[in-house]
Amino acid sequence: MIEYVKLGATLFVPSTHKNLQQILTQEKYPNLKSIVIDAEDGISEDDLLYAKQIIKDTLKNYQKNSLSVFIRPNDPNTLKEFLSYKNIDKVDGFILPKFSLDNADQYLDLLKNTKHNFMPSIEGKELFETDDLKVLRKKITEYKDRVILIRFGLEDMLRQLGMKRTCEYSIFDYAVCSSVIGNFLCVFKSKGFAVSGGVYPCFKDKDGFIKDLKRDLKEGLFTKTVIHPSQIDLVHEIYKVTKEEYKDAKSLLEASDAVINLGGAMGEVKTMSPYAKEIIQRADVYGVL
Template sequence: MKRIITHIELGGTLFIPAIHKNLAPIISKQKYPQLRSLVIDFEDGLDDEQLQNGYEKVVSTLEVCSDTSPFIFIRPRDVNHLQTLLEMEGIENIDGFVLPKFSLTNGTQYLHLLERTDFYIMPSIEGEELFNVEKLQQLKELILTHKHKILLVRFGLEDMLRQLSMRRSCDESVFDFAAGSAVIGNLIAIFKSAGLSISGGVYPCFQDDEGFKRDVLRDLKEGLFGKTIIHPAQIDILNELYKVTQEEYDEAQEILQSENVVFEQNGKMAEQKTMQHYSETIVQRAEVYGIKS
């Protein structure tokens, strides 16, 4: 029986290559005990000649998995590679898969392979569908056929910028670019309105703590939760930023417990029904990450 997970619990998801020397210590929480989730990467993180070594390392490492391990996901190379991984010894010890380059071409095949399993799924949209509203709508409908398995929808932020021939500096948000903001805005509107959650994209400047903080806060403002991280220094920063304020928590609890449909709250109008989901999210964040002192 798989661990029950909500997307709120994932926090910062550290991507590490399958051949990483610290894979076992990370999974056993000897290293980075504060890490909540990780992705073992067979795609971008490995050359072809390293693939067999990756298999062997992951098989031996999965033996140390336990209920206290971070939530563990694997990113295969493609559909055929996912089939191979599903037959790998110890694969039942992971929590799910990130499906790279998820598209209208391969999405049905990906989902078919996983439909009789209890693995969680995080499709990653990285291709030309990002720029086509009609195709995004089609992808949404496809993903909704397996909604009960979908933790988060991820998107390739750097892939998006590459296709637009753009690159941002460390002090720029992707929302500062007209095209980038429009693309992600469409993604948020289409998928979140269908009840699907979306992860924040990677922040590549791993030595810039202040820039990372700004990026996470902008994610939260735009309704994105969960974050691809590429350096362990980002773990504690993210966990701290995901805490809620006492005021946010108190307001959320008042909305959830109120017997009034509409009422005044700290100089603002509060509507119990329309604000229920947001309030539930605030309470869940407080339970997982805590309340800011």
């Protein structure tokens, strides 16, 4: 399975985008680490047949490279169609949009006998119901070695709450959103699932985007869905680790004692080792400041 730490900035590109081929061959955005070819929200209903044909034609001559490529169908029926396409085994997996109690079994039955990785995206009423989230978690637990991470629909959450965020605030500045995301993290991260950061819609606001990324990291969210190529390098720069973080992580992983001194703070080796491992992975992929 692809390690979630390596996804970095994940660019969502409508399958009808004029530059799709150049992006897939890494002619454009060579620093991009992962892409989602979108056949869902980025495509109008009238264009869906055309969008599916483009994906089918693209796969016929697709040559795998270092770019991690995922496809987002608009529902289980479209996923079933995509799974029949030539060379579909060359893509790295799928985003499962609007993953819910109503369609989870359909999605999972389709993927059961494949080797594809996938990322469920929970976007509906289940976001607000802890018991429902736990049911979904149980359904995907047997596929844990193929679930790269879990996604949540940030804009879908706001829609259901009748809210609209503005660029001046972090999503965590809204009490109800912070509560929902915190609960989501508790349900999934406590069982070893990674969770991706949500979309930052204000793509012209560089400072706001950087603030949003740093808050994601603080809250335990990693990888970032981006909607504009200008955000790619910003993500990868913020994902670099500091020399202090790297030094502490190395100390924790190499320690022979159960408790060590981390710059004047207590470092419990056993409890902090998952954090330390992620820091080292980030350093390997993105570098040290």
